[in-house]
Amino acid sequence: MSGPQFRLPAHVPMGRRIDREAPLAFTFNGETFTGYAGDTLASALLAYGAFPLARSFKYHRPRGIWSAGAEEPNALVQLEAGGYSQPNLRATQVELYSGLTAASVNAWPSVDFDMMRANDWLSPIFPAGFYYKTFMGGGFGAGRWWKLFEPFIRRAAGFGKAPAVPDPDRYERMNAHCDVLVVGGGPAGLSAASIAASRGCRVILADEQAEPGGDMLAGDRVVDGAPALDWVAATLDKLDAAGDVTVLRRTTVAGLYDDNFATAAESVGDRFGPGAPAHLPRLRLWRIRARQIVLAAGAHERPYAFPNNDTPGVMLGNAVRHYAGRYAVVPGRRVLLGTNNDSAYRTARMLADAGIPVTVADARETPPASLAMEAEHAGVTVESGFAISAVLGDRRVRGAKISRILPDGETSGAPRLVETDLVGVSGGWNPALHLASHRRAKPVWNESQACFVPDGLSALGVRAAGAVTGAESLADCLEQGYAAGRDAARAAGRTKRSRKPALKADDSAGPAPIQPLWAVTSRRPGGRKGKSFVDLQNDVTVKDVALAARENYRSVEHLKRYTTLGMGTDQGKTANVTGLALMGMETGRTPGAVGTTTFRPPYTPIPFGALAGRDRGALFDPVRETPMFDWHAANGAVFEDVGQWKRPFAYRRGGESLEAAIDREVRAVRDGVGVMDASTLGKIDLKGPDVATLLNRIYTNDWSKLRVGRARYGLMCHEDGMIFDDGVTARLGDEHYVMTTTTGNAATVQAWLEMWLQTEWPELRVFATSVTEAYATATVAGPEARALVSRLDSDIDWSDEAFPHMAAVTGSVMGVPARVFRVSFSGEASWEINVPAHRGLALWQALIDGGATPYGTEAMHVLRAEKGFIIVGQETDGTVTPFDVGMGWAVSKRKDFIGKRSYNRPDTARPDRKHLVGLLPLDRKVVLPEGGQIVTDPAQEPPVTMLGHVTSSYRSPSLNGGFALALLKNGRNRMGDTVHILKLDGGADPARVVEPVFYDKDGGRLHG
Amino acid sequence: MLLIHCPYCGPRDETEFSYGGEADIARPLEPEALSDAEWADYVFLRTNAKGRFKEQWVHTHGCGRWFTMVRDTVTHEHGETGVFGGFEPDAVG
């Protein structure tokens, strides 16, 4: 690559936004370049010429830079490598930094290699709908074709690579509130922010570029007789001085949501690259709630289509102006500008001032006389009534043809050849309606300006101003910004008065009308040679749109899906309106009648890292630890996650295997004494005169007779009669109960109680207070449990007479008030000792010192399964009634409760529902797979009749082998049958159906 | 994201609230007196309104109170909130 020969020399009064004293070296596609501070990657590359830097998506045609902003469809780059790498960034928005390394995302196998151009030569077999019809259409083995071609198509499609290693960067999230959020820092946005600030509003102004100014950054506009950028600087100074104004540069408002909630991504460390100062986050995601919003998002220039309009060296006309004015880059020696509106004349004037020969092909038969005269006076050739009809050259523009243009886009007469190597095209302007669309405000078609404009926004607290409304003159933009800012301040309730600034723009006369022009091409088959592209990112041509119309995909949504128009990462910013206008011409409708598709957030892509912010790794979800956690960790505990809690699964001693540890813990409870940390169980304090009434309505069993000092087990169901939680509730006083819930359901049960108390039974006088974390709980279980607890420093009488099974006693344990419940989930005599959380570790240590073996959740599971005790969420799944699990004894016949009526529904009352049963594998060495499907005949031809599944399965040292609980269709009437449990790796294990109680069936051990 | 006006706390982000479905679904006083169809209607069926819809919300990460709110299911416009009756904390000794 030869030098940056397309950078204008320093004496030309352009390029004020770059610092020629600060050269920056960077690498693109493996080659080294030099740009300046203030350049974008795109402007720095264009200084070397408008060379091909990417391949197109479908036809793999060479592509160059197309725009100077967020709308860029072609120049998508993969920035940097490794963990820092980011795909699909628009080179037009990447600020240059020293050492930047980037590559084209779609250049497979290389930008220069031409193999993939085969797609182009073979294009008759790749028309619109090809993928859809061939691979998805079905009917002729479509699936097989897809399998064959998918890897090839996927690789050929390119579009960047997600980094394969974790993102090393830090991202932040900021919440903000304001009276007025101004989206866009162009003339309208600055004007709006300025007046809103002067009226006492808290203002946030967000602008996506490195510096506010919008279109004025090109440097050729005048306000009040001075360069417009002076006014920009003065306005920013004023905003900075105002107390409650935040100007967010490099900040893209990406989404607008209900009630004026906005998300915006601010590039912070990002612009310095991987060497950014460590204290800076890479990006900051703003979450802004605004009373009022001023939408001053500007407009995107749109091209009109003509054959080979994708050749590198063709770009949007206003982009030519911006590259020249801001960066002193004109990537051509002779420029042709095609236009149908006034905006090209500004570009022409700027190029002429830089001494570059320019031809303007104006589709209008009579361009405004003043403009044409002024241009010709500056040396610009103006061809009225002409449009670009072809571009010559393959990998670069080598010339162009212009033709006399008719209103329907057909040409007449012989084309004229124009010597040029840079073509700028302007087909008009598309207001950037994306954020309005996020708020579901349907745009309307403005016939005279030939563009969609926002509508129905003010009712949503949004005011549009500037080019986004279709305004074309600087004077209108400034005036609309003032009005929107003033009205927004008023609507936000700010009444401070301030004077309207008197500003005079350079164009108060306003522009002449546009002459709509969408494509210079024959839309009929066999028409003009060469592809005319509508959507450059997705390679959708004018012919594709015509084909969609012929095949009757005429609605805008069908057009989009059939041709993929607008479905690229750019969401068709420069393509959509042209595509649907062409569809309108095909089908005799106005663009307004065709309508638009709905834009979705984000406006431009946001990295996942920015969305995640700090919510990753250890901060992704809170970790809850009990007061005994450190002891567990220091004593071999293997933890499992139960909700957010870390619970010991088992404690490994020495080189012991996990299985051996579980066996040892089970034996300790059966033969001696074990202690488990049960602090995670949900605990809800219930107080008030109506607690018993509440319990009667919430639980399936009867609570009227529960005496003070006693506890009871209960099942909770939803109104459909299905179990959703269980636990023990104890009565501590006349109007004081404490309810325990399963660990995972504590918050759900609390919310359930509150919902009924507040919305249905407000007359019940009950307070429900979560005390889960106020207490630490140690469950002491086993034949030697009483001996151990009796040795504790306590005033409690632990004898069976004074403290029988299902008693609840309050007293002193180790000098602090304790709540002790004699309940058992293991089948052994068992005390659940609750002490204030800060004494949990001391209690635990005392029990360990007293000889208890700590056991974890898995031993607890084995112990309870041996007794046939269910675990909600394991034996139940929201389709299981108390009767299904054999707990009809816990269902009252005498009172009403949540879910009761559902037991009379025919399906719930069926005698052959799935029942909880026990399974004993015939081979005692086998442990059945949990979740394994149960069948009677494993050899049955599919579809196999499934009878249920294994819900819990363990090895039991007490039973000397495997055993399981299962939900089995009609299970209670299959006792003694042999069933088969399917294994994932094929085959099946036979097992005998038994009662779901395997150990101590008469319950004698409970009384220890 | 909606800005919901909790009748007890004022305007707060939607993320602080949980949705509770259609409001004014009264639990039948005598479930046993209902036909299966009537019970199923209470348990399973809700209005699928297009437009204004009275629903109940709870300020989960706030005051914890339930309240009703009218929301337009098409436009997300929302307004009138209402509170449930009940005893005041002071009423309990």
Ligand SMILES: [Zn+2]
């Ligand atoms: Zn509240």
